[in-house]
Amino acid sequence: MEDLTKGMRFNKIPWEAHRINALHQGLLPQDYKLDKLDERYIMYYPEEVSCKNIRGVSCFVPLDTPHNVPAQSHEKLSCFFLSGNTQLPSELIFIYTHKMVLRFPSNRRQNALHFLIAPTRRMTREDYEQAVKNLNWNVCEMKAFAESNKLVNFDEDLDNVEDFRMVELYWLMEYFYENKANLYMDRLHMIDVTTWIAQTKPKFDDLLNQEFRSYIVFNILLRMDSHTQSDVTTQTYIWDILGELNDVFKWNESNFLDDYLPDTTPRA
Incomplete structure (x- = not known):
């Protein structure tokens, strides 16, 4: 795993995903x-396309057992996995993006590797969704339902975070996690972002240098802003960060909002 580099591609799932x-x-x-x-x-x-700006379905390879999933009280939550050495069909590829460090209640920490399952040939959105669902997913029994109605944080998390935009981002992730987020992968990414800020004390340029994390942040903030009512201060923080990201990456807002699909998870 030490030899992983951003954008590395796999035709077979290298580890349980x-x-x-x-x-x-x-x-x-x-x-x-x-x-x-x-x-x-x-x-x-396809193979000749660079890894920059690739989009795909998020997966993670837990580096700890059992791994945690961000459940809330009384939720029925399923986790699935693809076995190591699972052969992907020719229309899909497995791509490494970054390492995640996640904090859960009771001081439980989870390290994970983040990957995307991306399309390699032309297809409709519906065909792509079905191709991913048709993979040999197994029900994961090696998980702990880490009840996390509140994001795990500590008083010193923002000590020595000198770039106020990163402080804004931490606050926004915390606020939305506790008040608005109802998609499980959103919660997982929010835990990743806040843990990354707390542990590495990054500047905003460090976020800009991590295109996939920037993309996830942009998507979450834009969607939360569109579908929820927030106070003036929160709105100001949101658009401060969205404006910076849009200036650099030129992402089209309509790509995120027009095709929004709600969470269809069965509830207990």
Whole structure:
């Protein structure tokens, strides 16, 4: 695992790869990008395409056992996994993006590797979603339901975080996690972002240098802002960060909002 580099591709799943609600959750806006020339289809990534700006379905490889999933009280939550050495069909590829460090209640920490399952040939959004669901997903029994109605944080998390935009981002992730977030992969990414800020004390430029984390942040903030009512201060923080990200990456807001799909997870 030490030899992993961003954008590394695999035709076989190298290690047991997990996804929360893999068989119940439809595609999220961050999971694909529509082809601007023909929006009946999504963008795809053959071998010759660089790893920059690739979109795909999020998966993680837990480095600790049992691994935690961010459940809330009385939720029925399923985690699924693909076994190591699972052969992917030719239309899908497994791509490494970054290492995650996640904090859960009772001082439980989870290290994980984040990957995308991305399309390699032209297909519709519906075909892509079905291709992912058709993989040989197994029910994961090696998980702990870490009840996390509140994000794990500590008084010293923001000590020595000198860039106020990163303080804003930490506060926003905390606020939305505790008040608005109802998608499990959103929660997992929020835990990743706040833990990353607390442990590495990054500047905003460090976020900009991590395109996938930036993309996840942009998607979450834009969607939360569109679907919830927030106070003026929260709105100001949201658009401060969204504006910075949009200036650098030129992402199209409509890609995130027009095709928003709600969480279809069965509730207990």
